[in-house]
Amino acid sequence: MKITIKDIAKATNVSYSTVSKALNDSPLVKPDTKQFILEKANELGYTPNYSAKYLVTKRTNTIGLVWPEINRLALSELASQVNVQMKKQHKQMLLSINDALDSIDLFSKMRVDGMLLFEEDLPQDQLPKTLDVPLLSYGVPSVNQFPTIGVKHELAMELAVQELVRCQNQSIAYVGVIGGSGRRQQAKEKGFARAMEKNSMEPLFIQTNGLDVGDALREVRKYLKEQPIPNSMICSSYDIAIGTYRALHQSGLKVPEDVSLISYDNIPQFEETDVPISAVGVPVERLAKTLVDELVHLIEKPEHTHSGCELIPELVVRRSSQNVR
Amino acid sequence: MKITIKDIAKATNVSYSTVSKALNDSPLVKPDTKQFILEKANELGYTPNYSAKYLVTKRTNTIGLVWPEINRLALSELASQVNVQMKKQHKQMLLSINDALDSIDLFSKMRVDGMLLFEEDLPQDQLPKTLDVPLLSYGVPSVNQFPTIGVKHELAMELAVQELVRCQNQSIAYVGVIGGSGRRQQAKEKGFARAMEKNSMEPLFIQTNGLDVGDALREVRKYLKEQPIPNSMICSSYDIAIGTYRALHQSGLKVPEDVSLISYDNIPQFEETDVPISAVGVPVERLAKTLVDELVHLIEKPEHTHSGCELIPELVVRRSSQNVR
DNA sequence: ATGAAAGCGCTAACAC
DNA sequence: GTGTTAGCGCTTTCAT
Numbered sequence: 001m002k003i004t005i006k007d008i009a010k011a012t013n014v015s016y017s018t019v020s021k022a023l024n025d026s027p028l029v030k031p032d033t034k035q036f037i038l039e040k041a042n043e044l045g046y047t048p049n050y051s052a053k054y055l056v057t058k059r060t061n062t063i064g065l066v067w068p069e070i071n072r073l074a075l076s077e078l079a080s081q082v083n084v085q086m087k088k089q090h091k092q093m094l095l096s097i098n099d100a101l102d103s104i105d106l107f108s109k110m111r112v113d114g115m116l117l118f119e120e121d122l123p124q125d126q127l128p129k130t131l132d133v134p135l136l137s138y139g140v141p142s143v144n145q146f147p148t149i150g151v152k153h154e155l156a157m158e159l160a161v162q163e164l165v166r167c168q169n170q171s172i173a174y175v176g177v178i179g180g181s182g183r184r185q186q187a188k189e190k191g192f193a194r195a196m197e198k199n200s201m202e203p204l205f206i207q208t209n210g211l212d213v214g215d216a217l218r219e220v221r222k223y224l225k226e227q228p229i230p231n232s233m234i235c236s237s238y239d240i241a242i243g244t245y246r247a248l249h250q251s252g253l254k255v256p257e258d259v260s261l262i263s264y265d266n267i268p269q270f271e272e273t274d275v276p277i278s279a280v281g282v283p284v285e286r287l288a289k290t291l292v293d294e295l296v297h298l299i300e301k302p303e304h305t306h307s308g309c310e311l312i313p314e315l316v317v318r319r320s321s322q323n324v325r
Numbered sequence: 326m327k328i329t330i331k332d333i334a335k336a337t338n339v340s341y342s343t344v345s346k347a348l349n350d351s352p353l354v355k356p357d358t359k360q361f362i363l364e365k366a367n368e369l370g371y372t373p374n375y376s377a378k379y380l381v382t383k384r385t386n387t388i389g390l391v392w393p394e395i396n397r398l399a400l401s402e403l404a405s406q407v408n409v410q411m412k413k414q415h416k417q418m419l420l421s422i423n424d425a426l427d428s429i430d431l432f433s434k435m436r437v438d439g440m441l442l443f444e445e446d447l448p449q450d451q452l453p454k455t456l457d458v459p460l461l462s463y464g465v466p467s468v469n470q471f472p473t474i475g476v477k478h479e480l481a482m483e484l485a486v487q488e489l490v491r492c493q494n495q496s497i498a499y500v501g502v503i504g505g506s507g508r509r510q511q512a513k514e515k516g517f518a519r520a521m522e523k524n525s526m527e528p529l530f531i532q533t534n535g536l537d538v539g540d541a542l543r544e545v546r547k548y549l550k551e552q553p554i555p556n557s558m559i560c561s562s563y564d565i566a567i568g569t570y571r572a573l574h575q576s577g578l579k580v581p582e583d584v585s586l587i588s589y590d591n592i593p594q595f596e597e598t599d600v601p602i603s604a605v606g607v608p609v610e611r612l613a614k615t616l617v618d619e620l621v622h623l624i625e626k627p628e629h630t631h632s633g634c635e636l637i638p639e640l641v642v643r644r645s646s647q648n649v650r
Numbered sequence: 651a652t653g654a655a656a657g658c659g660c661t662a663a664c665a666c
Numbered sequence: 667g668t669g670t671t672a673g674c675g676c677t678t679t680c681a682t
Contacts, residue, residue: 002457004659015669020661030667045455050434051376052659055674071401080395083422092431095420097408106417109375130370132327214597246599249574272539274571329675340653345677355651377675380658 003046012040023048054111062092063114063295064107070097072211074238074265074284075118078138081288082116089296101126108133114299116291117146120182134298138291140183141308147298148308149291153184156280156313157191158198160234160262163278163315165199168325169231169260172196173204175220175244176236177211185211188236188264204230208240216243224251231325232260238267241277245320249274256323266314276318282311328371337365348373379436387417388439388620389432395422397536399563399590399609400443403463406613407441414621426451433458439624441616445507459623463616465508466633472623473633474616478509481605481638482516483523485559485587488603488640490524493650494556494585497521498529500545500569501561502536510536513561513589529555533565541568549576556650557585563592566602570645574599581648591639601643607636 005023009016014033022029022037023046029037054060063086067079079095086093094112096103100119107115108131117137127145141148164172174192177185189205196203206223208215216239224247235241241263248259255261255275263270266281290311298305330348334341339358347354347362348371354362379385388411392404404420411418419437421428425444432440433456442462452470466473489497499517502510514530521528531548533540541564549572560566566588573584580586580600588595591606615636623630 018668028667045453047433047457049436049659051379051436054376055380056661070405071398073396076396080422087423093421095422096418097405097420098412108372111374111376128370132372217599250599272542274542274575343652353651374675381677
């Protein structure tokens, strides 16, 4: 059977409220007593019961990350960084990889202090009308009913396009999901279209029909066989970039000599690819820190809620785009 | 403020114990009453409090997955599959990506019904002496103090070696972490050495010093420059295989024409690579199902515990090894 | 079929 | 400093 504070109380001949105080390192307990109690607790193998604790404190000190798409590298990296930031804030992070609605439901019942949502396709109408757990989403602000941290996708795409134009690429293709329902993907696509318009260039699109490496590999390969080869490409994510690179490589095209590449997502992994890949996006640590800070703020001061913001992306030039035509 | 069953009781003019019964779909409540209560509950936006519930039922219906290494694709895939299987068993799965000891601690305090451990480097002595939550580990049985599901790594390596020998490869190199502390990695390495011995061949080793794609890419590339090129390679994991393939490709070597490849890890993603890669290992769904079934068994019937077993791996031949020299 | 009441493990007033 | 006690939200006997 599980050890409770009452067991410790018996073993130490004090009342169980004293045990409670001792375990919480209250100054109201004499150091000797505290010491003794702590030793006994340890000896008995006591493990605090968070449920009981929560019931009275109303705090779980835990936040839930809703993350249905577990195998996108860029999100993986973001999750790791968020975890690091949470630790700094002395919050425990729990993940759920069920579908978003189920996860939100579970975390609500668990009464986590707050939730972080990595999901863009949430059917808004299916959400619980009243959610009494603070929820912060990583997505596209103003489309959502809850606070959202986003990225100035339009600016990101403009930075990429400008850089490619500067290197005198005559044609630029966007590789990614076109016309999908994911809001972040939509924003990138639209941002690209705008940026091209501003630069009076004809936008090209390579539809990947999915976000996996394999999707990009397949579709880019097909495209290269059927269409004239563009000077340069902008990939919508890390995984897409990897697939695109492989497709080019297989087709005997060199990066950046034959085709220049810039990818969305600002993560260090772009450094380690075969040819280091240029990237635009909000550096992942900054993104993670903002998400965590904002969520903590939401939890601590629900009254003055800013409903979200859009972060400024940065361009990191690497070899994949360094070729002036 | 949060709605409790007492609020619903007030709103429906019944006692709160009746509300509790109604919410739990007890047959002791008249259908009409039940219906009415359920409607009211829904209307008020009631969300059950799992902490309170646990306190009396002693069941969370939740299991925790301890998973410190979030970005190994093969484990990612395993986690997804485990999640699917858990759902079938009507258990909620929660992940923690903190380091193993911290995660175990957290899940213990949360009183999850059970824990699954994807971690091989656990310092056994630092573990809580008495863990009163059932813990099942994915690793190497008999080395661990707790129940463990493993894989017959030796057999896996033998299958791979035999297949390469059958295709008359004269030399076989093992690509992976050599002499590391990870038990699964150790088992693979040792299995390879044994299998080579049995076949009277001299084992070659390519030390990757890490488990990332980048580690393999870097080290294999270096090896190819300095050493004679082996006929064939056995990669210790999916990520290692991807890195190895890239290194070969960069060095102008064709798979399988110049070098044959077989990788450990039996996941569908090997189908989608550039050249489909042959693989040995326990198919991931079977692995996931075994882990979940075993853990559930451990939770339900802690008395007769089998302390673990080793699953039989299978060989899947794809293009990467189909070349008779 | 419904209600009253005990109690799960814990914290936080408050009393001593 | 330490003990007493109420109560968090819920399930579960046990009465009615």
